[in-house]
Amino acid sequence: MANSGGLPSYGAVSHRSSARSGYNTNQDEIQLRIDPMNADLDEEVNGLRSKISLLKNVAQEIGNEAKYQSDLISQLQMTVIKAQAGVKNNMRWINKKIIQNGSNHVFHVILFVLLCFFVVYFLSKFSRR
Numbered sequence: 001m002a003n004s005g006g007l008p009s010y011g012a013v014s015h016r017s018s019a020r021s022g023y024n025t026n027q028d029e030i031q032l033r034i035d036p037m038n039a040d041l042d043e044e045v046n047g048l049r050s051k052i053s054l055l056k057n058v059a060q061e062i063g064n065e066a067k068y069q070s071d072l073i074s075q076l077q078m079t080v081i082k083a084q085a086g087v088k089n090n091m092r093w094i095n096k097k098i099i100q101n102g103s104n105h106v107f108h109v110i111l112f113v114l115l116c117f118f119v120v121y122f123l124s125k126f127s128r129r
Helices: 042-101 104-127
Strands: 013-019 026-032
Touching (some): 042 104
Antiparallel strands (some): 013 026
C-alpha cells in the first residue's frame, strides 16, 4: 500500500492535545493504528530510531557550532571596540602634538615629498645609463 507521497501507508495517524486537570499543559500525543497485514515493522521502527538519533546528533552539533560562532563574534566585537578606543586615543595624542609643535609638520611633510621626488628622479636618471 502506498499513499500519494510514495511512502507506505500503515493506517491512520491522529494527533491530539490533552490538558491535565488543574492547570493548562499541552502534551502532544500521537496515536498510530497499524494495519494487521503489515505487522512486521520492527526493522522500519529501528531504522527510524537510528535516523532520529542521527538528527539529534546533528542538531546538537549545530547548537555547539552556533555557540562557538557566537562566542567568536563577541570576542571580535570586543577587539574592535578596543581598537577603536586605541585609535581615538592616538588621534587625540597626534592632535595635541600638532597643536604643541605648531605648523612645522606641514613644512616637514613638504621636505619629505621633495626628498622622495629627488631620490626617484636621480634613480631614474642613473638607471638609464
